[in-house]
Amino acid sequence: MKNNRNISGRRLGSIRRRKGFTQVQLAARAQFYGSRLDREQIAKMEAGIRAMSDRDLWHLSLAMEVGIGSFFDGLKPECKMADLRDAF
Numbered sequence: 571m572k573n574n575r576n577i578s579g580r581r582l583g584s585i586r587r588r589k590g591f592t593q594v595q596l597a598a599r600a601q602f603y604g605s606r607l608d609r610e611q612i613a614k615m616e617a618g619i620r621a622m623s624d625r626d627l628w629h630l631s632l633a634m635e636v637g638i639g640s641f642f643d644g645l646k647p648e649c650k651m652a653d654l655r656d657a658f
Contacts, residue, residue, distance in 0.1 A: 576615060576622045578641035582630065583616035585641070589634050596633055605629035 586596050593609040593616075600607045607626060614620035622630075622641075631638045 576618060576620070578622060578627075579615045579618045581641045581643065582612070582622070585634055585636055586612075586616075589636075591634065596630070599633035600629040603629045603632045605633070 586593070591599070593612045597605075597607050597609045597612055600612075605626070607629065611620055615622050615626070627638050627641060631640070
């Protein structure tokens with residue numbers, strides 16, 4: 571089964587590793603900014619099993635000192651304009 575609860579989980583893991591943080595360290599840093607995320611939740615986000623809220627993105631961006639846009643860099647749209655027209 572394809573895990574797709576979020577589209578930026580892989581980027582989260584990539585940014586975290588590039589910054590040199592473990593999941594435990596990232597959770598602690600995010601908690602400093604008011605997050606309730608723990609290591610397990612971060613692991614699930616990175617695997618695409620757990621959705622990321624806007625609040626999660628905010629806390630994680632503060633914890634890793636990156637802009638929120640970093641979580642979406644390089645992502646390609648999954649649908650085409652024709653698909654959107656057909657939806658309405």
